Amino acid sequence: MVDSRPAETGPVLRADDVAVVREGTHLLRDVSLRVERGQHWALLGPNGAGKTTLLGLLGALTHPTRGSVEVLGHRLGRVDMRTLRSYVGHVNPRHPLRTALTVRQVVLTGATNTTELVPRWEPTEQQVRRAEELISTLGMADRAGSRWDTLSQGERGRALIARALMPTPRLLLLDEPATGLDLAAREQLLSSLDALRAEHPQLATVLVTHHLEELPTSTTHAMLLRDGQALASGPVEEVLTGERITKCFDHPVRLSRVEGRWSARAENGVRNRLSS
Numbered sequence: 301m302v303d304s305r306p307a308e309t310g311p312v313l314r315a316d317d318v319a320v321v322r323e324g325t326h327l328l329r330d331v332s333l334r335v336e337r338g339q340h341w342a343l344l345g346p347n348g349a350g351k352t353t354l355l356g357l358l359g360a361l362t363h364p365t366r367g368s369v370e371v372l373g374h375r376l377g378r379v380d381m382r383t384l385r386s387y388v389g390h391v392n393p394r395h396p397l398r399t400a401l402t403v404r405q406v407v408l409t410g411a412t413n414t415t416e417l418v419p420r421w422e423p424t425e426q427q428v429r430r431a432e433e434l435i436s437t438l439g440m441a442d443r444a445g446s447r448w449d450t451l452s453q454g455e456r457g458r459a460l461i462a463r464a465l466m467p468t469p470r471l472l473l474l475d476e477p478a479t480g481l482d483l484a485a486r487e488q489l490l491s492s493l494d495a496l497r498a499e500h501p502q503l504a505t506v507l508v509t510h511h512l513e514e515l516p517t518s519t520t521h522a523m524l525l526r527d528g529q530a531l532a533s534g535p536v537e538e539v540l541t542g543e544r545i546t547k548c549f550d551h552p553v554r555l556s557r558v559e560g561r562w563s564a565r566a567e568n569g570v571r572n573r574l575s576s
């Protein structure tokens with residue numbers, strides 16, 4: 301049996317010249333990425349760019365058609381994917397929970413890596429303590445006993461991040477965590493992510509979004525994807541430039557960064573609208 305436990309050294313993620321081909325179409329082509337401990341990556345690109353496809357590889361959910369992917373030091377195809385996945389926190393906003401669990405119970409399902417509570421499973425005292433700590437870090441202490449179906453989308457998002465952190469993963473993958481959140485909920489989520497990253501300096505994260513406004517200030521690196529290819533990849537100050545974002549989204553964009561947060565607006569947006 302191959303040992304799937306995370307390697308103690310080396311990069312958290314490594315993808316080399318990866319391609320994903322489905323029904324004769326390249327969803328990803330020649331994509332390479334290396335994520336080290338403590339790095340926080342943003343994966344940006346327009347609809348259909350291949351962001352979710354890449355996240356599926358990084359979360360050991362799918363295999364590449366060509367190239368190699370190493371997750372926590374293990375090459376996909378050579379290890380038990382299910383065991384490897386248990387060391388990766390994957391936050392999917394479309395969490396398919398069917399029962400009326402409380403926030404506390406949902407977070408505890410992170411310990412068993414299941415959607416529902418496992419029958420006859422009892423959490424240890426340590427697990428209960430960790431769940432409470434995470435709920436509090438994510439700013440959900442006053443909602444810990446609330447039922448899932450009564451939560452707002454923002455509260456669910458934060459509960460799912462706490463859930464994903466239960467097994468103390470080395471890697472947290474976030475697929476559009478701010479989608480559908482109102483301004484206050486988005487800001488709370490981004491502050492929670494900043495706090496989490498400060499509290500866990502070894503944690504690496506990869507966050508997918510279309511919107512620069514949804515990037516936490518603690519973002520360290522970025523990759524721009526378009527048509528399945530990486531247009532740019534590296535430290536965030538080098539990658540997030542108006543010129544590059546314009547090329548990536550095929551739209552003239554002016555970029556600004558204030559107090560660590562980004563915003564993008566269409567260049568000559570008013571003139572374009574008036575002349576159309």
Ligand SMILES: Nc1ncnc2c1ncn2[C@@H]1O[C@H](COP(=O)(O)OP(=O)(O)OP(=O)(O)O)[C@@H](O)[C@H]1O
Nearest residue numbers: 322323327345346347348349350351352353354510
């Ligand atoms: N199994 C599949 N077979 C064929 N095409 C697929 C398959 N899965 C995804 N695609 C296509 O691959 C492309 C990339 O999809 P992906 O979901 O990775 O993009 P994305 O960047 O996450 O997009 P969005 O921002 O819209 O969520 C899309 O055009 C999608 O329609």
